Amino acid sequence: MSFEEKPRRRKRKHTGRNTLLVILSLVVIAGLVAGGYVWNLGRSFDSKSEKIVDAFPAEETRPEVKEESKDALNILLLGSDTRAVRDEGDSEEFATLPSGGRSDTMMLVHVPSNRKSVYVTSIMRDTWLDIPGVGTAKINRAFASGGVPKAVETLEGLFGVRINHVASVDFEGFKGLTDAVGGVTINNPIAFSPVHAKGYFFxxxxxxxxGEEALVFVRERKAFTGAGGSDYRRVKNQQLFVKALLGQIMSKDTLSNPAKVSNVVNEMAPFIAVDESLNAGKIAEIASSMISVRPNDMEFFTLPNKGPGRSADGQSIVIPDMETIDKFGTALQNDTVDEFVASTDLSQ
Known part of the structure; x- marks a missing residue:
């Protein structure tokens, strides 16, 4: 691994991550609370969502399941964008997902065996990692070389633990989902005018x-400057928005309104692709086991890194903190992520 490290950025606390699968689980819980809508919601989700065929790598390449973590759950969550146009002069690679679009966002959602908490790890798309059969490259290169199975193989090799499910969500779904809950209120920390969506100002x-404003807000990256600034700021804006959206979905106004719950599922399902085993029944099973989990029980952090840098061939990359990542992988294998989080400074 060869790169030139730039000075570390000042660490900043992240307060939320793009937890769309968690949102889906909470929507199913909402259906259970509303009563009478579960069957219809499940049928709607299964009929409108897409399937990722052959989402996992060959069995012989996958880590063994350890007894300590056999009941834990690891979900790879991908964010794509079918409508966005490549920025002028942007030579970054974007991967096409089964649902169409490009891999802009990647998270590992970990649910421990006791189902009392959720840990969401955001993986920057430019993170410089070893990709099986490719060599050292940006994690997004995994998609370009082998699609979702290669991305799963890369992360399973990095962490030494199996990924149980995969889901991709198109940002286009934000539009209908935002309107379905009556709009989402955010507290925007930095004013900006989008570069590729004229006429908007936040x-x-x-x-x-x-809905349309939400779509523009979570997409924008070129309005922000600085070393790694565009991607870092966009990720933070996506985190900010989805945290607010999660609060809106969990509000009494939504949970007590069966029609609104149904609208949420119907609006989001067409923009979701999941592995073949992740149907509405499985999501309901997961959600039921997590029924006591609330936003305060969720920990959000970025995969430990040393900030932006340059590879030997001049690419702009995110330098991984492999020492801390190895400790995180061990915690995943032993189902002790709670101890890892408690003992590690994950603010960035």
Whole structure:
């Protein structure tokens, strides 16, 4: 692994991550609370969502399942964008997902065996890792060389633990979902005018976004500058928005309204692709086991890294902190992620 490290950025606390699968689970819980809608919601989800065929690598390449973590759950969550156009002059690689679009966002959602918490690890798309059969490259290269199975193989090799499910979500779904809950109120920390969506302006401070505004807000990256600034800021804006969306979905106004719950599922399902085993029944099973989990029980952090740098061939990359990543992998294998989080400074 060869790269030139740039000075570390000042660490900043992340307060939320793009937890769309968790949102889906909570929507199913909402259906259980509403009563009478579970069957229809499940049928709607299964009929409108897509399937990722052959989402996993060959069995002989996969890690063994350890007894300590056999009941834990690891879900690879991917964010794609079918409508966005490649920025002018942007030579970054984007991977096409089964549902169409490009891999802009990647998270590992870990649910421990006791189902009392959720840990969401955001993986920057430019993270410089060893990709089986390819060599050292950006994690996003895994998609370009072998699709979802190669991405799963790469992360399973990195962490030494199996990924149980895969789901991809198209950002286009934000539009209908935001409107389905009556708009989402955010507190925007930095005012900006989107570069590729003329006529929009997001002032600093509290504001309520409708569906189209939400879509523009989570997509924008070129309005931000600085070393690694565009991607880091976009990720933070996506985190900020989805945390607010999660709060809106879990609000009494939504949970007590069966029609609104149904609208949420119907609006989101067409923009979701899942592995063949992750149907509405499995999501309901997962959600039921997590029924006591609330936002305060969720820990969010970025895969440990040393900030931006340059590879030997001049690519702009994110340098992984392999020492800390190895400790995280051991914690995943032993189902002790709670201890890892408690003993590790994960603020960035």
């Amino acid at each position: 002032p600093e401070g509290t504001q309520t976004l409708d």
